[in-house]
Amino acid sequence: MKAYRLNRLFHPRSGNCLDVAVDHGFFNEGSFLSGIEDMEKAVSTLVEAAPDAIQLTVGQADLLQRIPGRAKPALVLRTDVANVYGKKLPRTLSSQMIEDPVGQALRLDAVCVVVNLFQIPDEPEVSSQCIENILLAKPECDRWGMPLMVEPLVFRPNEEAGGYMVDGDPAKIVPLVRQAVELGADIIKADPTDDPNDYHHVVKTARVPVLVRGGGRASDAAILERTYALMQQGVRGIVYGRNIIQHPNPAGMTRALMSLVHDKATAAEAARHLA
Numbered sequence: 001m002k003a004y005r006l007n008r009l010f011h012p013r014s015g016n017c018l019d020v021a022v023d024h025g026f027f028n029e030g031s032f033l034s035g036i037e038d039m040e041k042a043v044s045t046l047v048e049a050a051p052d053a054i055q056l057t058v059g060q061a062d063l064l065q066r067i068p069g070r071a072k073p074a075l076v077l078r079t080d081v082a083n084v085y086g087k088k089l090p091r092t093l094s095s096q097m098i099e100d101p102v103g104q105a106l107r108l109d110a111v112c113v114v115v116n117l118f119q120i121p122d123e124p125e126v127s128s129q130c131i132e133n134i135l136l137a138k139p140e141c142d143r144w145g146m147p148l149m150v151e152p153l154v155f156r157p158n159e160e161a162g163g164y165m166v167d168g169d170p171a172k173i174v175p176l177v178r179q180a181v182e183l184g185a186d187i188i189k190a191d192p193t194d195d196p197n198d199y200h201h202v203v204k205t206a207r208v209p210v211l212v213r214g215g216g217r218a219s220d221a222a223i224l225e226r227t228y229a230l231m232q233q234g235v236r237g238i239v240y241g242r243n244i245i246q247h248p249n250p251a252g253m254t255r256a257l258m259s260l261v262h263d264k265a266t267a268a269e270a271a272r273h274l275a
Helices: 002-009 039-049 101-107 124-144 170-182 200-206 220-231 250-262 267-274
Strands: 017-021 053-056 074-078 080-082 095-097 112-119 148-154 187-190 210-213 237-240
Touching: 002 074, 002 112, 017 250, 039 053, 039 250, 074 101, 080 112, 080 124, 095 112, 095 124, 101 112, 101 124, 112 124, 112 170, 124 148, 148 170, 148 210, 170 187, 170 200, 187 200, 200 210, 220 237, 220 250, 220 267, 237 250, 250 267
Parallel strands: 017 053, 017 237, 053 074, 074 112, 112 148, 148 187, 187 210, 210 237
Antiparallel strands: 080 095
């Protein structure tokens, strides 16, 4: 049954996927809400732009799933909530799984569930919580044919970065991706490496489809050029949030990225969708 759901996630022509993450409100971080203050409008705009999937939480998934008809993006369900993203971290960090994640995903007609695997300097307890979440979810995912997307995230030290910032060192990303695969990931959602040309090491390590995270807001040229370079490394698509939902033209940026992911467009060709 996993294959059936994956057929709804990955585009039938290219075999790739653009998943737009709109689950930021889950994390109680005010800076994440820019562009999605009105969730109904945000989801409606994205549905019109027709990405392959939209990543939502249990409390917002109805905004997608109540839309009638078959021609709409698939639902990817975020199943864990964490408090690790602020510029000043709380005294105790945590990453907690929602109750009955696979059951809730099935009832919401999701095609995939996603769970984090954090590596935060000097915070091994959070890594242990993430591993426990994955270990609990994996057998249920297998039992009910629900694909498991694991999101290995390597953090830079908070005192250095002032909030969550990507550590793009492949020497740190690759082992964490390997751990996610060993834990049973069906899909990997990982940060880009500092040099996109190194990303084939991540793809080779994963063995399962790799989708690349977008991370913080970047310029149009930077995000399109980086996406093009990553697609050349063999990734199967992208999971972008703020670089779409905080863009002045989210529908245009979605179409631009879709052309990179599905049509093998160059960055310059993709930029025409933003004109």
